[in-house]
Amino acid sequence: MLWVLFVLVAWAAAGISCARLCIAAFEAARPPSPQGGAGKRELSLYEAAFLSGGPRRVAELTLVSMHRRRMLLLAHTGWATVVDPEGEDDLERSVIGAIGPAGQARIAPVRAAAAAADAVRSVADRLVSAGLAVPDGARSGVAAAVRAVQGASVLTVAMAAAAALLLPQGQDTTAPVLGWFALPLLLTLGALAIARIEVHPYTRWASPDGQRLLGALSTEDSLTALAVGGVRALDDPKLRAAFTSGRTAHRSH
Structure with a gap:
């Protein structure tokens, strides 16, 4: 009857992890109260970049913007060279x-x-305060809860x-016993499936209000396309290569 203890462990892990995921999703769905008119205001390019791709995207946008204004030279080999050392803003x-x-x-x-x-942190704080970005704690909390449910499934x-290994040989008890484990497994897998659909938006950078503002942006301008779509949206293959070469060199170290 040792298998009963294993069933209890599986049920406990499944129940606790799924409850944690529900709480994390509920908290993520409650961003700070937006400022008046925040959902109707226009996004700056930096804000659009953060909501689309986080701090990394903001840095990429800043680099490309400076390159196009001849403040920097971004070589296809992955090097950045300063041409004008006087930046126009903090970024x-x-x-x-x-x-x-x-x-x-x-x-x-x-x-x-x-x-x-x-x-970049100032951009993030401003967007979180406006209810347009998901707070770091909520996003990381959901991700940790999802990992816990995945771990419960494996457990x-x-x-x-x-x-099954502990059951006496020659007795037709394997199927009924494994049936008790099927329930917590279905619970965890079902929770992961629902999280993929319902919780996934809260693991992104933009809140639902922020996503609506992003969806209203026109990407005809090349810098806006970069802010929303990342470096793959760049129309200059040499400029795309500059970021690809830099990433490859960084990984090789």
Whole structure:
């Protein structure tokens, strides 16, 4: 009867993890109260970039914007070179600071440093306060809850396998016993399926209000297309290669 203990463990893991996921999803669906008219206001390019792709996208937009204004040179080999060291705003100044006094650096580490700068955090805080972005805690909470449910699914399968090994040979009891494990497994798999549909939007950067504003943007302008679609939306293959080369070099280290 040791298998009963395994069933209880599987049920406990499934119940606790699914309850945690429900709570995390509920919290994620309750962003801060938006400021008056926040859902009707227009997004800046930086804000659109953050809502579409987070801090990394903001850094990419800043780099490309500076390149097109001849403040930076982004080479297809993955290097960024400063042409004009006077940034027009905090985001541009954070990029120049990330490149350093040498005036030249790999794009990948520059992008990473710029994405982690206080200037990007200010954009994020402003969007969260307006109810247009999902807070970090809510997004990470949902992701952790989903991983917990996935772990409970694996644990249920492991407990079922262990119980099957402990059953006496020659007795037709395997199917009824495994049936008890099928219920918590169906619970966890069902929760993951629902989370994929209902909870997934809250793991993105934009809240539902933010997603509606993004959907209203026209991507005819190349910088807007970059903000919404990322570097793959760039129409210049050499500029796309600059970011690809930088990412490859960064990974090789």
